[in-house]
Amino acid sequence: MKISVIGCxxxxxxxxxxxxxxxxxxxxxxxxxxxxxxxSAGIPPFFEPGLPEILATAMASGRLRFSTxxxxxxxxxxxxxxxxxxxxxxxxxxxxxxxxxxxxxxxPHLTPGDVVVGKSTVPVGTAxxxxxxxxxxxxxxxxxxxxxxxxxxxxxxxxxxxxxLVYGVPDGEPGARATSALDRVYASAIEGxxxxxxxxxxxxxLVKVSANAFLATKISFINAMAEIxxxxxxxxxxxxxxxxxxxxxxRRFLNAGVGFGGGCLPKDIRAFIARAEELGRGESVVFLKExxxxxxxxxxxxxxxxxxLLGGQVNGKxxxxxxxxxxxxxxxxxDSPALDVAVQLRGLGAKVIATDPHAIANARxxxxxxxxxxxxxxxxHDADAVxxxxxxxxxxxxxxxxxxxxxxxxxxxxxxxxxxxxxxxSAGWTYRSLGRR
Ligand SMILES: NC(=O)C1=CN([C@@H]2O[C@H](COP(=O)(O)OP(=O)(O)OC[C@H]3O[C@@H](n4cnc5c(N)ncnc54)[C@H](O)[C@@H]3O)[C@@H](O)[C@H]2O)C=CC1
Ligand SMILES: O=C(O)[C@H]1O[C@H](OP(=O)(O)OP(=O)(O)OC[C@H]2O[C@@H](n3ccc(=O)[nH]c3=O)[C@H](O)[C@@H]2O)[C@H](O)[C@@H](O)[C@@H]1O
Numbered sequence: 001m002k003i004s005v006i007g008c009x010x011x012x013x014x015x016x017x018x019x020x021x022x023x024x025x026x027x028x029x030x031x032x033x034x035x036x037x038x039x040s041a042g043i044p045p046f047f048e049p050g051l052p053e054i055l056a057t058a059m060a061s062g063r064l065r066f067s068t069x070x071x072x073x074x075x076x077x078x079x080x081x082x083x084x085x086x087x088x089x090x091x092x093x094x095x096x097x098x099x100x101x102x103x104x105x106x107x108p109h110l111t112p113g114d115v116v117v118g119k120s121t122v123p124v125g126t127a128x129x130x131x132x133x134x135x136x137x138x139x140x141x142x143x144x145x146x147x148x149x150x151x152x153x154x155x156x157x158x159x160x161x162x163x164x165l166v167y168g169v170p171d172g173e174p175g176a177r178a179t180s181a182l183d184r185v186y187a188s189a190i191e192g193x194x195x196x197x198x199x200x201x202x203x204x205x206l207v208k209v210s211a212n213a214f215l216a217t218k219i220s221f222i223n224a225m226a227e228i229x230x231x232x233x234x235x236x237x238x239x240x241x242x243x244x245x246x247x248x249x250x251r252r253f254l255n256a257g258v259g260f261g262g263g264c265l266p267k268d269i270r271a272f273i274a275r276a277e278e279l280g281r282g283e284s285v286v287f288l289k290e291x292x293x294x295x296x297x298x299x300x301x302x303x304x305x306x307x308x309l310l311g312g313q314v315n316g317k318x319x320x321x322x323x324x325x326x327x328x329x330x331x332x333x334x335d336s337p338a339l340d341v342a343v344q345l346r347g348l349g350a351k352v353i354a355t356d357p358h359a360i361a362n363a364r365x366x367x368x369x370x371x372x373x374x375x376x377x378x379x380x381h382d383a384d385a386v387x388x389x390x391x392x393x394x395x396x397x398x399x400x401x402x403x404x405x406x407x408x409x410x411x412x413x414x415x416x417x418x419x420x421x422x423x424x425x426s427a428g429w430t431y432r433s434l435g436r437r
Pocket of ligand 1: 012029082102105119122263
C-alpha cells in the first residue's frame with residue numbers, strides 16, 4: 001500500500017520505517033528539516049534499538065523516503081498522523097496545535113476515499129471534531145483513529161508485532177472502508193494473531209489514555225507501598241514479587257523507584273484529568289491527581305535521602321548522577337525523573353556530574369548548565385555521593401569494590417532499586433534505596 005506518515009518523531013519515524021519493512025511504500029513527512037535530512041541519510045535522529053537496521057533496509061529497498069513537503073503525501077491512500085501532543089504550556093491539557101496544523105496542511109492533498117489515520121494520543125472527542133472538519137476540507141476522505149501502544153526502547157518490535165490493534169472508525173460504509181484499509185496495512189500482524197478491536201472514535205481515544213493511566217497508577221501504587229515500606233522496615237521489592245505472583249495483579253510495572261517520566265505517561269494523565277474536568281466528570285479521574293503527586297514525591301525523596309546522607313546539606317558536594325534518560329534503552333529526557341533530580345541537586349548547590357550512555361546530547365540541549373561526563377568512571381571520580389536514577393545495564397553491573405576506589409564518599413542512593421544491596425553494603429557502602437531493606 002502507499003502510505004504517508006505525518007510527523008517523524010519517536011513514534012512516526014519508527015512507524016514509517018516499520019511500514020516499509022512490512023512491504024508498503026512509505027513517505028515520512030516532518031516540518032523539522034534537520035530531522036528529515038538525518039532520516040533521509042538513513043540516520044535516526046534519536047536512539048532507538050533496531051531502528052538503524054530497519055531504516056537502512058527500507059531505504060535501500062526504495063520503499064521509504066522522507067520529505068518536508070506535505071504535498072508529497074499526495075498519492076498515498078492511507079495517511080498516518082503522528083505529530084506531537086505535548087502538555088500545554090502553563091496548563092494540564094494537551095496542546096493540539098500540531099495535530100490541527102497537520103490536518104489543515106494535509107487536507108488539500110487528499111482525494112476521496114483516502115483514509116486519514118490518527119496515531120497521536122489525543123483527548124477524547126478530538127477525532128469527532130477532526131472528522132467534521134475533514135468533511136468540509138477534504139470531502140470523501142475517511143478518518144480513523146488507531147492509537148499506538150509502543151514502548152520506547154522496544155518500538156520496532158512493538159510496531160511490527162503489537163500486543164493489540166485498535167481502530168476507531170465511523171459508522172457504516174466509511175467505517176467498513178477504513179477498517180479494510182487498516183487490515184491491509186496491518187495484514188502481517190493480523191495474520192500472526194494480533195487481537196483486533198474495531199470500535200468508535202471515542203472508545204479508541206479512551207483506550208489509549210486509560211491504558212497509560214492504568215500503567216501510571218500501577219507504578220504509583222507500588223511507589224505508595226514503598227513509602228509505607230520505608231517507615232515500617234518492610235521491603236517493597238519482596239512485596240512486589242509476592243503480590244505479582246497473583247496473576248490477577250502481575251509483576252510487570254511494579255518496580256518501585258524514582259517514578260515514571262517520559263513524553264507520555266505524565267502528560268497523558270494530566271491531559272486526561274483536564275479533559276474529564278471539561279466533560280464535567282473530573283471526579284471520575286480525581287485519583288490520577290494523587291497518582292501524579294505520589295510520582296513527583298519520589299523524585300523529592302531521592303533528593304531528601306542524599307541531603308540526609310550528606311549530613312544535612314549537599315551544597316558544594318560532588319554528586320555523580322548515573323542516568324539522564326527517563327528509562328534505559330532510550331535517549332528521551334522529556335519529563336525525566338533522572339534529569340529532574342540532577343537539576344534539583346544542582347539548584348541546591350551540589351556539584352553535579354551527570355552521565356548517561358545515550359541521553360547526554362538531549363539533556364545538554366535543554367539543560368546546558370549541568371556538567372556532563374562521557375562515562376560512569378569519569379562521573380564517579382572523587383564523588384562525595386552517587387545516585388543511580390536510570391537503570392542502564394552498565395550501571396546495574398557496576399562493581400561495588402571497584403567503584404569504591406573511584407569515589408571520595410561511599411554513599412549511594414539507588415533510585416531504581418536495581419542494585420544488589422547486600423553486595424554494596426558488604427563493600428563498605430552506605431546504600432539506600434526507595435523502600436527496600
Ligand atoms: N513516543 C512514544 O513512545 C509514543 C508516542 N505516542 C504519541 O504519539 C505522538 C507523537 O509522539 P512522539 O513521536 O514521541 O513526539 P515527537 O515530538 O518525538 O515527534 C513529533 C514530530 O511531529 C513533528 N511535527 C509537528 N508538527 C508537524 C506538522 N504540522 N507536520 C509534520 N510534522 C509535524 C515534529 O517536528 C516532531 O518531529 C504523541 O501524541 C504521543 O503521545 C503514542 C505512543 C508511543
Ligand atoms: O503512550 C506512550 O508513549 C507509551 O507510554 C509508555 O511507554 P514509555 O513511555 O516508552 O515507557 P514505559 O516503559 O511505559 O515507562 C514509563 C516510565 O515508567 C517508569 N517505570 C516503568 C515500570 C515500572 O515498573 N516502574 C517505573 O518506574 C519508567 O522508568 C519510565 O520512566 C507505555 O508503556 C506505552 O504502552 C505507550 O505507548
